[in-house]
Amino acid sequence: MNRTLIHTENLHKQYRMSKTNVVHALRGVSLDVQEGDFTAIIGPSGGGKSTLLHILGLLDKPDNGTFILDGIDVMKMKEKEAHLVRAKKLGFIFQGFNLIPTLTALENVMQAGRYGGLNAKARKTRALELLEQVGLHQRGNHKPNELSGGQQQRVAIARALMNKPTIILADEPTGELDSKTSAEIIAMLQQLNKEHNQTFLMVTHNLDVAAMCKKVVKLVDGKNET
Amino acid sequence: MFRRKMRTVLTIVGITVGIFAFTVMGSMALRFNKMIAGGKSFITGQITLMPKGTSFTSMGGAAFLPVDTLQQISKVEGVQAVAAGVELALKEPDPDNPTGEFSFGPPPTIEGMDLNSTYENRNWKTMDMKAGRMLAKGDKDNQVTVGYTIAIDKGLKVGDETEIRGRKFEVIGIIDQTLTGPDQYVFMSLKSARELLVESNPFLKSLKERSDEAAKISDADLAKLPEATRKQVLDARAFKLEDVTQMGAVSWQDGQDPDVVANRIKDQFKDEVIVLSPIKLGETIDKASAIFNAIILGSAVIALIVGGFSIINTMVMSISERKREIGIKKAIGASNRSIAWDYTLEAGAIGILGGLIGMGFGLLAIFFINGQTAKSGAEIFLVTPGFMVGVVVFSLVLGLVAGLLPAVRASKMNAVDAIREL
Numbered sequence: 001m002n003r004t005l006i007h008t009e010n011l012h013k014q015y016r017m018s019k020t021n022v023v024h025a026l027r028g029v030s031l032d033v034q035e036g037d038f039t040a041i042i043g044p045s046g047g048g049k050s051t052l053l054h055i056l057g058l059l060d061k062p063d064n065g066t067f068i069l070d071g072i073d074v075m076k077m078k079e080k081e082a083h084l085v086r087a088k089k090l091g092f093i094f095q096g097f098n099l100i101p102t103l104t105a106l107e108n109v110m111q112a113g114r115y116g117g118l119n120a121k122a123r124k125t126r127a128l129e130l131l132e133q134v135g136l137h138q139r140g141n142h143k144p145n146e147l148s149g150g151q152q153q154r155v156a157i158a159r160a161l162m163n164k165p166t167i168i169l170a171d172e173p174t175g176e177l178d179s180k181t182s183a184e185i186i187a188m189l190q191q192l193n194k195e196h197n198q199t200f201l202m203v204t205h206n207l208d209v210a211a212m213c214k215k216v217v218k219l220v221d222g223k224n225e226t
Numbered sequence: 227m228f229r230r231k232m233r234t235v236l237t238i239v240g241i242t243v244g245i246f247a248f249t250v251m252g253s254m255a256l257r258f259n260k261m262i263a264g265g266k267s268f269i270t271g272q273i274t275l276m277p278k279g280t281s282f283t284s285m286g287g288a289a290f291l292p293v294d295t296l297q298q299i300s301k302v303e304g305v306q307a308v309a310a311g312v313e314l315a316l317k318e319p320d321p322d323n324p325t326g327e328f329s330f331g332p333p334p335t336i337e338g339m340d341l342n343s344t345y346e347n348r349n350w351k352t353m354d355m356k357a358g359r360m361l362a363k364g365d366k367d368n369q370v371t372v373g374y375t376i377a378i379d380k381g382l383k384v385g386d387e388t389e390i391r392g393r394k395f396e397v398i399g400i401i402d403q404t405l406t407g408p409d410q411y412v413f414m415s416l417k418s419a420r421e422l423l424v425e426s427n428p429f430l431k432s433l434k435e436r437s438d439e440a441a442k443i444s445d446a447d448l449a450k451l452p453e454a455t456r457k458q459v460l461d462a463r464a465f466k467l468e469d470v471t472q473m474g475a476v477s478w479q480d481g482q483d484p485d486v487v488a489n490r491i492k493d494q495f496k497d498e499v500i501v502l503s504p505i506k507l508g509e510t511i512d513k514a515s516a517i518f519n520a521i522i523l524g525s526a527v528i529a530l531i532v533g534g535f536s537i538i539n540t541m542v543m544s545i546s547e548r549k550r551e552i553g554i555k556k557a558i559g560a561s562n563r564s565i566a567w568d569y570t571l572e573a574g575a576i577g578i579l580g581g582l583i584g585m586g587f588g589l590l591a592i593f594f595i596n597g598q599t600a601k602s603g604a605e606i607f608l609v610t611p612g613f614m615v616g617v618v619v620f621s622l623v624l625g626l627v628a629g630l631l632p633a634v635r636a637s638k639m640n641a642v643d644a645i646r647e648l
Contacts, residue, residue: 059557059641080561087559094645098554115559159558 004068005167005199006033006056011065013051013222025051026062027222033167036197038190040204040213048222049203050171056201057090057169058082070166087115091160095172097152099144105155106131106140109162116163123162130158134188150181157188161198170202174209186212233540234576240536241580242587244529245621249588250607251525252617255518257405257608262518264406266511270504271349273488275299275308275474278498293468295498299476302494304487306479309345310471312338312419314426316376316390316412334376336390337411338419341365345477353408358384358399360413367418371399375409378600390414391422405608420470430470437465474499530624533580537573537628545569545636552636553644562637569633570626577625578618585617 013026026048033039041049054060055067058074067074070089077085091112092098099108106127113123131137134154136147144152153173160168170189174182186209192198202213210216218225275296277289293310300308316334341363353360361371370390372382377400382388386397390412401408424430440462448456478487488503495501545552555565592607599606 054642054645057557059645083556083559083561086557090559092557094554094557098550098557098645100551100554111555112558115555115561115564163559 002034005070007068009066011062013062038193038200038213039215040210041217042210043219047219053203058086089166091165091168093156093160093170093173095175097156104141109158112159112162134158167199237536237540238580241533242584244532245581245584246588248525248529249585252522253607253609255521258518261406262515267349270508271347273476274502276500291471304482306477307345309340309343309475311473314423332407332410334410337413338416340416354402356400356402367415369398370395371413373409373411374403433465436462534628541629541632549644553641556641566633566637570629573629574625578622581621
């Protein structure tokens with residue numbers, strides 16, 4: 001049986017907007033992700049998908065519930081430890097690519113290695129390998145504004161892979177791409193999943209994209225839809 | 227840092243102005259301090275005697291120390307030797323401009339040296355010579371040793387003849403630069419200095435002329451004169467050139483406490499001389515140099531305020547525009563500390579860049595002004611390697627400290643909020 005990388009039970013999260021306005025973003029979400037999974041989280045806007053992804057990415061903390069990430073009890077984890085877990089166990093792919101505009105493609109990929117504790121030489125070697133893997137080895141010295149949307153997302157994928165993460169969290173990775181480029185990106189993620197057993201958890205609105213995933217979890221009003 | 231070039235450039239200009247002021251004011255204060263330190267070193271190496279009726283600040287006044295008194299002081303317990311001193315301006319002031327040009331430090335001065343005395347200043351036993359030698363016992367009355375600035379000002383070399391107050395002197399030595407009093411001094415024999423002083427002072431001149439006239443009257447002729455006239459002639463003869471002594475310098479014997487020796491002299495001669503203890507005089511001078519240290523501190527504070535606030539402003543603006551970048555960095559594993567460090571370093575880089583440019587402009591201004599004033603013999607600024615390193619370190623620390631607060635704010639930014647800036 002595959003190792004469980006994410007296990008959540010009854011996760012709750014609420015945001016207090018004002019004294020009288022409290023938004024219940026998560027109302028008891030439970031989720032299991034095994035090694036090698038390619039899971040899509042779908043659901044209407046405001047259903048809690050992004051909140052869940054931020055919590056799973058250790059960018060936010062649930063109010064209560066259980067959250068075990070690759071054997072680590074996240075509820076007991078201190079903020080000082082969270083950044084190392086983020087750097088070494090998690091990779092992020094965003095909707096808007098989110099590359100640092102002043103850095104080149106190569107430097108953007110290398111940046112993640114810096115936080116993962118790789119030395120400068122190892123960072124460069126690994127970043128060049130990854131750029132080659134995503135087919136951008138000749139574009140390493142280009143800044144993000146010199147790359148197309150699809151190319152930028154491929155750089156973001158390379159960056160997410162930099163520290164050989166346990167799981168990659170993707171937030172609408174094709175949201176800003178045309179259908180042809182979207183298909184290419186999803187194909188690339190599937191290839192990584194298949195050939196390298198890379199685990200993915202992806203939030204998407206696109207049901208066609210979700211259909212390509214091995215597992216689908218639907219969130220409605222902050223809860224799993226059964 | 228260079229994403230908003232104009233803003234960064236303006237910040238660097240702000241720091242440049244502050245550090246420019248710091249460099250210029252600081253090197254001026256250093257020059258003052260060096261000069262004061264030299265004066266302090268000299269004055270605390272001896273017990274200084276002033277005639278009654280003068281004060282330390284009116285040195286070279288019209289009161290004199292009788293030679294007999296100085297001889298008696300030389301016998302006080304603990305005294306090693308006493309030297310008489312005469313001091314006067316190198317040039318007669320211009321009647322149309324009696325205050326003269328602004329002078330940085332002591333004006334060009336003639337120092338009469340008591341070459342027959344074994345007096346030795348504890349802190350200025352020898353002077354480093356640029357050329358030739360220091361005036362010494364046995365030298366002629368028409369020989370002088372000149373200070374560094376005087377030599378440059380008059381274009382003098384060893385062996386040259388120079389005219390001082392209408393008399394010809396031979397230059398036998400040029401003292402190396404001290405950046406303090408001796409740079410502006412001409413050292414000559416006590417006898418020559420006394421004669422020049424008498425020549426320059428109408429009252430003393432008339433006493434001397436009357437004394438010379440009185441000396442021509444033989445004792446036989448004197449006896450024939452009426453009582454009142456004879457008394458006048460004898461009074462006129464009483465004037466002795468050796469009594470024209472404006473100050474005395476006392477050196478103490480080895481193992482003696484200069485303060486104790488000064489007090490002994492004071493106790494015995496309090497009606498005739500003012501005794502300046504080296505220790506107390508040193509304390510007075512320290513108070514003066516505190517003013518110049520306040521100048522350095524003041525200019526540093528200006529640099530701190532101008533530069534510091536512009537860095538803080540730039541960094542706060544820059545960080546608020548880069549919220550998204552901070553969110554991305556956090557998402558890919560950056561620790562709060564590494565984010566704070568990145569932005570602090572960026573502010574430090576702005577600080578050091580502004581500092582280097584400001585110091586560069588400051589040094590250019592200093593070398594230009596020093597080059598101009600060196601022609602008239604008085605450099606206003608002193609730049610030392612230590613001070614330059616200090617300026618660079620100061621601007622780096624300024625940048626780091628000013629950047630720290632915005633950087634810490636950036637590091638504490640909520641990653642989710644930052645990412646939602648998309």
